[in-house]
Each structure stands twice: as structure tokens, then as C-alpha cells.
Amino acid sequence: MKTSMFNPFTHIAGARALLAGISGILLTGILCYLSGTHLDGVLDVHFSSEGTIYLFLAEGLIDLACVVFVLSLLGLIIAGLRFRFIDLLGTLSMARLPFLVVPLIVMVFPQQKVLDYILYTYLKIGAPVTIGNWDIIGFLIVTIIGLLVIIWSIALMYNAFRICMNIKGPKIVLSFICGLILAEILSKIIFFIFSPTTNLMQ
């Protein structure tokens, strides 16, 4: 159970993983559009209904492209041409599947009211909003689940990278940490350039 949750890549990789991963990313995009959840960064979850469905669909794909681009380059440096690109692409796309949980939880606990409250209270934007205990509990549940989803996704990405490169020891850990930070920075730059309005909303 633990292995299949955190490392399903001993059994699935390549084209099958890519198909499952891309389907999951597109489904997540649709659910994000319906719930007003933006995945505007490799490790980001924000709430705003701004943007068309194409933006929501593109966000997941851009996140994936950033991780794959950076980790492929690092893979070439540390492992040379020993890995198959389709395995890295497939496993990393599957590693984004946990994000499917976030918009589903946001549908149960909508965050717009809390967001409006925070915007008015701390930035004096919009109209005054009062929130109840349930809104705060919902906000906490979404925050905790969001964090767990990010940790789960990082564990999956690490295992995907480790299995595809077949390198052990501190070298793989350090290169993964550097790669993830670089991918996050790259994704934030891309979203800032192509979707500045959405970024300002958060």
C-alpha cells in the first residue's frame, strides 16, 4: 500500500504512466476551473476564479513541462544518456496526480469567502466580509490537505527521478532538491509573464 502510494513506478512507467498522468492533469484542470483553484507553480495552490478554462488546463501542463525540463537537464548531467525520456516524462506526469484531490476538497469547502475576508482585512481590497467558524475550519482543512498533497507529490517526483536515473546516495537527493527549486522558480517566471492578472489576485 505504502509502496504503491509513494512509489508506483516499480510497476508503471513510460507511455502507460504518461497516459494516466496527462489524463489526470487535464481532469485536475477541469476540476480546478469548476472550483476556482489555481496550480500556478510546480508546488503552488492558490484560490481565484479568474481566468478561462484554457488557463486552468494549461497550468498543470506548464508545471509538468517545467519539472520535466529541469530534471531532464540535471539527469543528463548526472546520469548522461542512460535514462529514457519517456520514462521521466511519464513518471513525473503521474507524480502530479495527487493534485486531483485539491479541487475536490475546495468544492466541499469553498475558499472564496475566506479569500475575500483576507483581501479586505489585510489589503483593504473589496467589500467587508464576515466569516464563521465553519469557514475557518474549511480553510484549515483545505490548507492541511493542500500541504499533504504537495508532500505526497514531492515524494512521487523524487521516486520518479531516482528510478529513472538509477543513481544512489547524496548525489540524487541534492540534484533533486536543486531541480525542484529551479523548476518552481521557472514555473513562477512563466506564470508571471503569461498570467500576471491571476498572480496579482493572490
Place this chain on the structure above:
Amino acid sequence: MSKSFPLNCPSCSSKLKVKSLHCDKCGTSVEGLFDLPPLASLTSDDQMFVLHFMKYSGSLKDMAKHLNLSYPTVRNMLDEVIQRIKKIEVTYNQNQAK
């Protein structure tokens, strides 16, 4: 009950050698001191892996499908077996040179 082939000494963990061979059919016994060939020095799991590798004509893709494992997992297993064979070969060649 199938007995597993011992590779290391249970007392000091050194590599075991073959001292005696016996023909079941005619009862002839040969005594001496023989090194195990490199492939026989692999663990039974590694030997099974090599057998599968041969049976599937070296196709890791087919092996992965048959073993219900992903391609990179099988390729990583192969890399590990290769590393172990290289180590065994070094020891074997050193023993042969003595």
C-alpha cells in the same frame, strides 16, 4: 523441499569453493578444489534474472511485461546484476591467476 545453494561460509562468510563432484548415475566422485564459475556465484535471484534475460533475448521491454515491472525498474536490476558480476569476475580472475 528445495535446498538453496550455499555461496558463503556460514562460519566466516568467505566465498565457498567446490571440493567434490559426484555422478549420480555411476557413482564416480571427483575431488579437488574448484572455483565456482562467475554465473554460479550469483545469488539465486540474480541467476533467475539472468535466465529471464536470456529467455527474452535480452529484451528488457518483454522482461518488464512478463515480470509485471516497469522498464526502468528492470533496467536498474540489470545494472545491479552487472555490477555484481563485475565484482565476482575480478575475484574469479584473481583466483585463476594464483
